[in-house]
Each structure stands twice: as structure tokens, then as C-alpha cells.
Amino acid sequence: ETVLMQSPATLSLSPGERATLSCRASQSVGSNYFAWYQQKPGQAPRLLIYGTSSRATGIPDRFSGSGSGTDFTLTINTLEPEDFAFYFCQQYESSPLTFGGGTKVEIK
């Protein structure tokens, strides 16, 4: 099983700042097989990024994904008030599908 470790657990930032979220895999993941989701309290996850760096439909370009092998990053440029939420990474190259434990981006 590919374990995904996200860091930091909590990121305290102000609107307008840049957020950099990390996800480290216990084994190499192909770049076509990595995704990021946003989840707000009481809501279902929303797909942000798939294939490491492709934005899902309707996702603003301030969200970007990068990485390869075991290290992946989600960057949110110029945080907007609606971006304060939880973020989860996922690998879908191998079974079982696995998700990271999440990073909470909170207002400082």
C-alpha cells in the first residue's frame, strides 16, 4: 500500500499570501496518477488537480500542482478567502487507492 504523508498538518496564512502544500509518498507514483482535492466543512471533496498538474474544470489558475516520484506539491498563489479549507492528496496508480491525511489551510 502506498502511504501518503501530507505536511504541514496546518498552514496559517493571510489572504493574498502563497500556500505551498506537500505530499510525500512511501513509494514512487507515476505523474499521471496523482490528484489533489479541496474540502470545506460539511461539503464533499472537490477535485482540483489530476495527473499531478492538470487543473480540473472550473478550477482557477491560482491553483497549480507539481512533483514527481515521491514528492508532490500543491501551490495556491494569492490566497482568496474561499481557499481556506482542507486539502487532500490521492494516488491512483496502485490498489488500494490511498489519500493523504490532509492539510488545513487556515486564516492567520
Added chain:
Amino acid sequence: QVQLVQSGGEVKKPGASVKVSCKASGFTLSDYNYFMFWVRQAPGQGLEWMGTISPRSGSANYAPKFQDRVALTSDTSTDTVYMELTRLRSEDTAFYYCARTLSSGYYYGDFWGQGTLVTVSS
């Protein structure tokens, strides 16, 4: 537009079973391009994959942790998939989500249901 609407919350006693439905609209489950998966999220916790089903064929694969307790089924005539979890215990208290994914091996969830809270309590 694509929507996945799940059934309402359930309260069950330990040892019972629960069956959650997920009705699709805006696309058809007969479309060979799509599979459906289920994940759960315990309160304040991360996401845990339970299994994936091909609605068109009815074949499913399951996470080892749930292999002997979960069953995913589909009814393409009503564009609905179901997740049944048996022998419930308190640790199964969680939100359960269905999500649409691609059949091509790229198993990310592009559309999600609103979630169903299952509470297991004596």
C-alpha cells in the same frame, strides 16, 4: 450537469447492516467510460477508499480492509449504485461518499455525492 445524490443519514446498531444509495444524473451509468468508487471519512479524519465498481458490468474490487464486509452493486436502469456494509461497529461511524471516476485506469473522483452520515451506536 453531472450530479450524484446520495440517500439520507442512517443510525444503526452494532452488528446491523446499512445500504447507501447514490443516484447519478447528467450522465448514464451504462456509459463504459465511467466507474464509481466509494470512500468514507470518519469525523475529523482523512479519506479512506472502500471499493470501485464498474456499473455497466457490475464487477467490483474492494480495499482489503473491507473485503469481507462491503458489497457494491449497480442498477443501470435507474442510474443508481449502492454500497452495503455489514456487521457494523462503532468505528464505522463516518460520512460515506460516492464519486465518479474514469474507467481508463485514472481513478480520481471528478464528481462526488454530498455524503451520507452513518452513525453506529447502541
